[in-house]
Amino acid sequence: GAVVSQHPSRVICKSGTSVKIECRSLDFQATTMFWYRQFPKQSLMLMATSNEGSKATYEQGVEKDKFLINHASLTLSTLTVTSAHPEDSSFYICSAPSGTLNTEAFFGQGTRLTVV
Amino acid sequence: AQSVSQHNHHVILSEAASLELGCNYSYGGTVNLFWYVQYPGQHLQLLLKYFSGDPLVKGIKGFEAEFIKSKFSFNLRKPSVQWSDTAEYFCAGGLKAAGNKLTFGGGTRVLVKP
Numbered sequence: 001g002a003v004v005s006q007h008p009s010r011v012i013c014k015s016g017t018s019v020k021i022e023c024r025s026l027d028f029q030a031t032t033m034f035w036y037r038q039f040p041k042q043s044l045m046l047m048a049t050s051n052e053g054s055k056a057t058y059e060q061g062v063e064k065d066k067f068l069i070n071h072a073s074l075t076l077s078t079l080t081v082t083s084a085h086p087e088d089s090s091f092y093i094c095s096a097p098s099g100t101l102n103t104e105a106f107f108g109q110g111t112r113l114t115v116v
Numbered sequence: 117a118q119s120v121s122q123h124n125h126h127v128i129l130s131e132a133a134s135l136e137l138g139c140n141y142s143y144g145g146t147v148n149l150f151w152y153v154q155y156p157g158q159h160l161q162l163l164l165k166y167f168s169g170d171p172l173v174k175g176i177k178g179f180e181a182e183f184i185k186s187k188f189s190f191n192l193r194k195p196s197v198q199w200s201d202t203a204e205y206f207c208a209g210g211l212k213a214a215g216n217k218l219t220f221g222g223g224t225r226v227l228v229k230p
Contacts, residue, residue: 034217043206044220093160095218105150105218107160 002028002098006108013084013115021079021111023050023094029074030096034105035067038091050077050094084115118143120209122221129197130229137192137224139207149190150208150218151181160206166190167212177201199230 003026013019023033031052036044048069049057056069066088068080081088093110123138141147151163164175171183181192190207207221 036220043222044218046217046219049217095160104162104165107152109159 002026002096002104002106004094004096004106004108006092006094006111008111009109010112011114013113015085015115016083018080018082019084019113021081021092021094021113023077023079023096023108025075025096025098025106028096028098030077030098031074033071033077033094033096035069035077035079036093036095038093038110040091044093047079047092050079052077081113084113086115089113089115118209118211118219120207120219120221122205122207122224124224125222126225126227128227128229131199132196133228135192135194135197135201135226137205137207137226139190139192139221140188141190141207141209142188143209143211146212147209148212149181149183150210151175151179151190151192152206152208153203154206155203163192163205197226197228199228202226202228 005024005026007022033050035047037047038044046059047062050069050071052071058064071077091110091112094108095105097105119142121140149166152160153163154160163179164173164181166173166183174180179194181190183190205224208218210218
């Protein structure tokens with residue numbers, strides 16, 4: 001199947017700093033990618049839809065100025081957590097659709113962010 | 117509003133026991149349904165999916181799921197589990213018109229005792 005790679009897999013940062021997470025589709029092109037957040041022992045919550053060449057679409061309650069998304073190419077989307085706070089600590093996962101008619105989502109391995 | 121709910125948060129079984137995980141959905145249109153598995157420390161992996169046609173879907177590793185439209189359900193089953201099935205299982209749904217924008221259920225942690 002298609003491969004989606006996230007980098008870094010783990011990151012620790014200080015409060016107030018910004019962190020960039022990359023999501024790459026390695027063997028296919030993705031005009032759309034999705035960013036999810038998973039709190040401990042909870043399910044994945046969709047944060048935003050990343051659209052190549054245009055603005056991201058954010059879900060209700062997600063601060064667009066806090067979570068900056070850039071989808072500059074057909075194989076790369078980035079999520080930047082700006083001015084991070086401890087409550088931003090979470091597991092962030094991206095996915096990209098592929099397969100026939102883009103009907104299957106392939107997930108990255110996730111990035112565990114810890115803000116201290 | 118779109119929603120997916122899973123009935124059990126935790127399930128503990130012995131090897132060779134049968135497994136059934138419940139999933140119900142609420143959508144305002146035609147929906148695609150999925151079951152994903154997340155083994156400890158690994159990516160989410162697709163177990164199976166339902167788009168249309170035969171409501172009984174067979175997936176990888178001996179799993180199957182049945183789409184029952186009248187009950188808005190998509191329950192996952194495996195007749196005989198193995199210790200290696202210990203993982204977290206997520207049901208997810210997405211409107212056909214929305215690409216692969218998925219709504220996930222809360223997940224069910226399954227522990228299979230050897």
